[in-house]
Amino acid sequence: MSSDNLHTRVEALLAFVRKLRGELLNVTAPTTRLRRETVHAVEEYTSHIPFFKHSLPVPYSHQFDDEGVNLWNTSARLSLSQGDPTLLKQLSNVKVLAFGMLEAARRTEASETLKVIEVALSTAEDCIENGILNTSQQIIEIVAMKLDALKSSAYLDHGRMQSLEIQYYMIRIHLAWYQRRPDIADHLYSQLPRTTQQGDQFTIMEMTYKIGGLALSSNQHDTAVKWSERSLSACEAWTDDGQEFGQPSDQKMLILHQYERSSAAMKKALGSRPKQLWALSSPRALLEGMNELLIERLLPSCNKELTETAVVSFIWSLTVSEDCPTSALDILDESMKVLDSAGIGTISETATEACLLAIWKHVDREILRENYLVAGNWCHFVLGHGIFLPTSDTKEKFMRLPDGSKNSPPILYLMYKLATQDNQSSKGTVYLNTLFNQVEGGCSYLVACTFDALKHGDIRLAAKCLGMTTKKYYDCRSGGCEVAKLLQYLLCFLTERLDSLQGNESLLTQTLSTLKTVQGDCAGQNTLLSHLEPSFIADKAYSIALKALKSSQLDLVVRFLDLSIQFTETMQQAEGQDDRSGLCKRYLTYDALRATAIIASARKERDQSKQQHLYTRALQSTHRFRNNFQNLQNHCAAEIEAAWVHKYRIILSLDFEAAIFLHHWESSAQVVQESAAAINEKLAAIFLDYPLLPRYLHILFHLAITAPDDILAELVLDQALSLARGGKDPLSTRYPDDEINWLASVAFNRAVDFYLVSTDEDCHRWAQKAIELADCIDDEVSRGMLGRLLREKYTKLT
Structure with missing residues (x-):
């Protein structure tokens, strides 16, 4: 501005x-x-x-x-x-x-900032009282930023700071209530900083009393009880420290009166509910009514004792009937999931015994009827919810299931789950294999097995389960969404935790097998890829390859990168020509690491035939990288980032190394010619590390002599001179005379150029090197002739 x-x-x-x-x-x-x-x-x-x-x-x-x-x-x-x-x-x-x-x-002073926060909090509360909720929310957000900034300052009045935090939380709670988010209000209350200051307790008492009154006026009696109890607790803490803010006895009387009114109203509402439920003629309506009582009325009250009583009554009402409806367990299961997610924890030992007594009677009755599926489902229900305290009797009940029932998928899954809970992996694997070999109905239970293995942190067993699940999926074509989610989780886990896993090769091999199964069946309509993003799998496979590279697992690195490239090709077929530059960058990233890993393996290999095979594989990646780099240059309007140019130079050096090993002389010459636009000192130094390549030095000298700077050309000339001198050794390969003749002539012509611009020192240095090169010619006919000729011309110049 x-x-x-x-x-x-x-x-x-x-x-x-x-x-x-x-x-x-x-x-x-x-x-x-x-x-x-x-x-x-x-x-x-x-x-x-x-x-x-x-x-x-x-x-x-x-x-x-x-x-x-x-x-x-x-x-x-x-x-x-x-x-x-x-x-x-x-x-x-x-x-x-x-x-x-x-x-x-x-104002920058901390004390002034605190004053502004006090004004802001008072203003936000005033806005709430007058229904300006959006503005209040905006002010609270500004207060939050200022409080965070103050925490890092050297301001020492921590008591005042804490009081402002308490006010901030209580005003947010008040706002959440008006926004009809009692769940957020409860969460914020649980995050209140602990305080012993009487002013803070008064603030908490006042606001919780206000919310309790609002709940009571809107006939939310259970919520009114809860907030009135909180207000009463704050009032009792406040009265222990003085009476500065008013008369505690009067305040406590008001809170107690509100609490009694709320409790009486709730008891009255609950008292009529059982009669309404039993009056219902439909069993399902009865179950749904009991579920409503448990979830919508008792759970929000946070009264655990009353909730436990309702859970026991609910389970007994379902199990005592000889004709328990098939939908009963589904309704009960949903209710227990809500209780689990609400963090109610385990119910008491007495309540657990009462529930299990009813459940085991029902299980025994179903076993006598040979309804093994129903009995197994009730056993799953006990195992699957954390509200029941584990007892020694539970496992004995499961083991009493008849052998004839243990071939059904739900019972096999139950036995697998028990084995994993006891850390008996070998026994769990037996049940898992049996479940996999089931002709029908095994896929959904294999998904559950994978979830259980992940839940218990057994990532290797989870990978094995997922591999089976994936293969089973293509037989039954069901549960694709769940399988896809599990695969996503496993890939994320490996990218984050692979470094901490010991002996991870078998785990990675299993994961590779699973991904190949997914990739190998991408042509149909109902495939796992229809639930997955190929780009996600490609990225995760690349990340795993990077992790494996740190532990020198080069073969696994290449195999994961091959999958990344294959999934990118799948993505390219889906996207067409929409994002050419993005696809090019993916290929460049994967091929750069692939070529590096393969050539690293080739350098360690001592068997020449295997080495040749590895260098040939490396050329696939380097050639593809070079092609995609050219495509990226064609599709990018702006200049290519320096990081890609850096990788391009590395690939050129690796391509050159592979071409030299495989004696692809034409290819090596092409690499040198292609590098003219991107060459730097480091790349030139890499090229110069190959001593017995006269033709290559010819090309490089030809490229370098046209550059504005003569440093690289002179380095090439020095290298050629060193090799030509070494050629006189009978044990070394002789430098070709025609190459020496050409280099000496071109170098002397450059010396003449220096003479014409009066650069005498450069002229002398280049002429001497040209003459030394000419003297290295070993042909019996023309030996010494070029050297004498160049000396005569140099004498005329000087």
């Missing part, structure tokens, strides 16, 4: 605030309200808090601070004398404007 624009906005806002304060001073009669234009202007300003992104200049900062304080005090005094709801709402917006002025002043 320009300084002129800022000055204009600031002056306009200050002028409006002064005019507004004058108008407020004229509001005297109870029926007097602010003018409509003023109200609209205030609402417009308050919709843009904070007013400015950056701090104001010091003179303006002081003015905003003074005007904000005066405006807030004026509106606060006026609020005390008014009873008109419309005017009170208008004054709340004025307070918001005043807070915005103070916030814009942005």
